[in-house]
Amino acid sequence: MVETVIAIFVLTIGLIGTAAALTFALEFGALSKNVTGAKTVIVSTIEEIETLRNARRLEFSQIANTGSVDNTGAATVFSGFSTGYQPVSLSPGEDGVNGTGDDLIDPGPDATFGTGDDFSNPGLIRSGFTRRIAISNISPTIRKIEVNVRYSAAAGKIAEIRGVAYLNDEARITR
Numbered sequence: 001m002v003e004t005v006i007a008i009f010v011l012t013i014g015l016i017g018t019a020a021a022l023t024f025a026l027e028f029g030a031l032s033k034n035v036t037g038a039k040t041v042i043v044s045t046i047e048e049i050e051t052l053r054n055a056r057r058l059e060f061s062q063i064a065n066t067g068s069v070d071n072t073g074a075a076t077v078f079s080g081f082s083t084g085y086q087p088v089s090l091s092p093g094e095d096g097v098n099g100t101g102d103d104l105i106d107p108g109p110d111a112t113f114g115t116g117d118d119f120s121n122p123g124l125i126r127s128g129f130t131r132r133i134a135i136s137n138i139s140p141t142i143r144k145i146e147v148n149v150r151y152s153a154a155a156g157k158i159a160e161i162r163g164v165a166y167l168n169d170e171a172r173i174t175r
């Protein structure tokens with residue numbers, strides 16, 4: 001009888017141990033996925049900015065945060081990258097650039113931006129992440145691009161990853 005009780009006790013301890021390991025594995029799996037997602041957001045943001053420069057879709061002087069954009073001589077007027085932590089959108093919005101103020105604007109049923117049926121669509125938010133793009137001048141020809149992404153970590157906490165890139169004014173692809 002005593003041996004049976006001890007055997008059950010040992011088995012219970014063993015099962016609790018397994019359950020704890022399983023919970024940890026599940027939590028770590030979800031966390032690892034979010035870390036990967038956050039890194040992807042950072043890399044794609046930096047690569048997009050580099051591409052905008054290379055393709056001359058934005059002039060070097062336009063690659064800046066809102067309020068610091070110099071549109072002098074540029075083919076199109078750019079409003080700049082939003083400051084502070086913002087939702088990550090699944091759509092770049094009317095300007096075709098991710099990380100700007102129009103990212104969550106939905107063109108509405110007519111699929112045309114700038115018409116009366118446009119609306120701000122929270123369904124475009126990529127949940128679980130917020131992003132800050134901070135662009136500063138290192139010199140007249142070099143800009144520092146800092147991208148911070150906050151993501152959901154274990155136990156409801158918010159963690160953060162930062163990526164830093166330096167961009168010069170030499171577009172490698174010509175039109």
Ligand SMILES: [Ca+2]
Pocket residue numbers: 091092093094095096097098099100101102103
């Ligand atoms: Ca945009």
